[in-house]
Amino acid sequence: xxxxxxxxxxxxxxxxxxxxxxxxxxxxxxxxxxxxxxxxxxxxxxxxxxxxxxxxxxxxxxxxxxxxxxxxxxxxxxxxxxxxxxxxxxxxxxxxxxxxxxxxxxxxxxxxxxxxxxxxxxxxxxxxxxxxxxxxxxxxxxxxxxxxxxxxxxxxxxxxxxxxxxxxxxxxxxxxxxxxxxxxxxxxxxxxxxxxxxxxxxxxxxxxxxxxxxxxxxxxxxxxxxxxxxxxxxxxxxxxxxxxxxxxxxxxxxxxxxxxxxxxxxxxxxxxxxxxxxxxxxxxxxxxxxxxxxxxxxxxxxxxxxxxxxxxxxxxxxxxxxxxxxxxxxxxxxxxxxxxxxxxxxxxxxxxxxxxxxxxxxxxxxxxxxxxxxxxxxxxxxxxxxxxxxxxxxxxxxxxxxxxxxxxxxxxxxxxxxxxxxxxxxxxxxxxxxxxxxxxxxxxxxxxxxx
Numbered sequence: 001x002x003x004x005x006x007x008x009x010x011x012x013x014x015x016x017x018x019x020x021x022x023x024x025x026x027x028x029x030x031x032x033x034x035x036x037x038x039x040x041x042x043x044x045x046x047x048x049x050x051x052x053x054x055x056x057x058x059x060x061x062x063x064x065x066x067x068x069x070x071x072x073x074x075x076x077x078x079x080x081x082x083x084x085x086x087x088x089x090x091x092x093x094x095x096x097x098x099x100x101x102x103x104x105x106x107x108x109x110x111x112x113x114x115x116x117x118x119x120x121x122x123x124x125x126x127x128x129x130x131x132x133x134x135x136x137x138x139x140x141x142x143x144x145x146x147x148x149x150x151x152x153x154x155x156x157x158x159x160x161x162x163x164x165x166x167x168x169x170x171x172x173x174x175x176x177x178x179x180x181x182x183x184x185x186x187x188x189x190x191x192x193x194x195x196x197x198x199x200x201x202x203x204x205x206x207x208x209x210x211x212x213x214x215x216x217x218x219x220x221x222x223x224x225x226x227x228x229x230x231x232x233x234x235x236x237x238x239x240x241x242x243x244x245x246x247x248x249x250x251x252x253x254x255x256x257x258x259x260x261x262x263x264x265x266x267x268x269x270x271x272x273x274x275x276x277x278x279x280x281x282x283x284x285x286x287x288x289x290x291x292x293x294x295x296x297x298x299x300x301x302x303x304x305x306x307x308x309x310x311x312x313x314x315x316x317x318x319x320x321x322x323x324x325x326x327x328x329x330x331x332x333x334x335x336x337x338x339x340x341x342x343x344x345x346x347x348x349x350x351x352x353x354x355x356x357x358x359x360x361x362x363x364x365x366x367x368x369x370x371x372x373x374x375x376x377x378x379x380x381x382x383x384x385x386x387x388x389x390x391x392x393x394x395x396x397x398x399x400x401x402x403x404x405x406x407x408x409x410x411x412x413x414x415x416x417x418x419x420x421x422x423x424x425x426x427x428x429x430x431x432x433x434x435x436x437x438x439x440x441x442x443x444x445x446x447x448x449x450x451x
Contacts, residue, residue, distance in 0.1 A: 086174030089128025
């Protein structure tokens with residue numbers, strides 16, 4: 001961009017910053033958590049509302065929009081030409097967990113100390129809308145796009161990706177693009193994502209249920225069965241935090257995204273270890289307490305499974321349900337060079353010893369784009385030009401983003417290096433100064449890749 005265009009762009013970005021914040025608040029107010037039991041909507045009424053509200057915003061900004069009649073996806077488009085460039089975002093969010101850990105209502109966004117708080121502000125409503133308003137700033141300058149630019153909105157990214165799968169099945173696929181759903185400078189490799197259940201018959205009287213999602217380290221679980229006094233003594237002995245609640249004991253953990261499970265505290269694992277310590281036996285409890293413990297790498301099963309590009313295998317017990325049967329819900333992030341079938345074989349063999357059967361729930365293969373690829377080089381150049389940061393390198397991630405949905409696509413921002421990633425955590429927020437920087441990066445990136 002020329003110096004004159006730079007000045008005009010900065011002027012338009014500043015004008016669009018407050019409207020962007022208002023739009024984020026509007027969409028964050030919709031509690032778009034998946035509802036699998038909905039009969040009328042693909043993923044529940046709230047996700048449908050979030051999709052339609054976002055498309056209404058797009059229309060008001062001058063985009064042509066389309067909403068899938070089944071409610072699986074929507075998109076907004078601007079520009080001319082045969083080639084299609086995509087920006088892929090998602091409008092669903094993970095459950096909020098314990099409301100006690102939130103300083104404010106997660107769906108009533110508030111600004112405090114330069115941060116906008118609310119579920120979805122960082123993952124992924126805030127960054128998705130930032131890229132949209134970045135394009136709007138270019139439009140306000142009279143910039144004509146030489147390629148068609150399409151914002152694609154998915155609806156169950158935090159679950160089975162059925163929304164984006166339906167888009168890929170039915171619609172034109174972009175030739176390249178990015179998803180604003182991770183970190184800057186950009187992600188060139190993403191681990192394989194395997195989600196599964198280990199299941200077996202419940203041959204005990206134990207009843208237990210806890211955890212919110214495969215991809216979130218559980219921050220707490222409540223135990224209301226027998227031997228509570230013994231359990232409290234064991235938790236104290238182990239140094240595991242807990243509190244007494246109505247009719248039971250809540251083991252306290254620390255919620256983080258499953259891709260960084262080693263930085264969290266898994267409440268389910270801690271409860272299983274304590275229960276095993278007081279003589280409570282079950283297939284699931286024994287497996288967790290003996291094979292996993294608090295090891296987020298599951299070294300006892302997989303050994304040292306890692307590679308240079310993407311690091312260690314990550315293992316998260318996201319949910320447990322012991323009732324008519326025993327079920328553990330697990331999220332595994334597999335290094336890009338590791339063999340998924342070998343991982344499955346090792347886990348299945350170990351689980352079988354406990355009477356548990358492996359049942360696959362979802363699999364997303366890893367992605368790897370060489371650092372000398374045109375898209376990587378272009379986006380990195382833009383990031384460096386805006387921030388002056390020439391030291392941060394393209395990174396690999398354990399996260400699973402929509403970059404896997406199409407070829408020649410990478411995760412690009414919106415969290416700046418050194419900033420905290422608070423997705424899936426209580427008190428999720430987006431830093432408003434950083435949001436302005438991200439808008440400029442996205443505007444210049446869109447300008448370049450639509451030339």
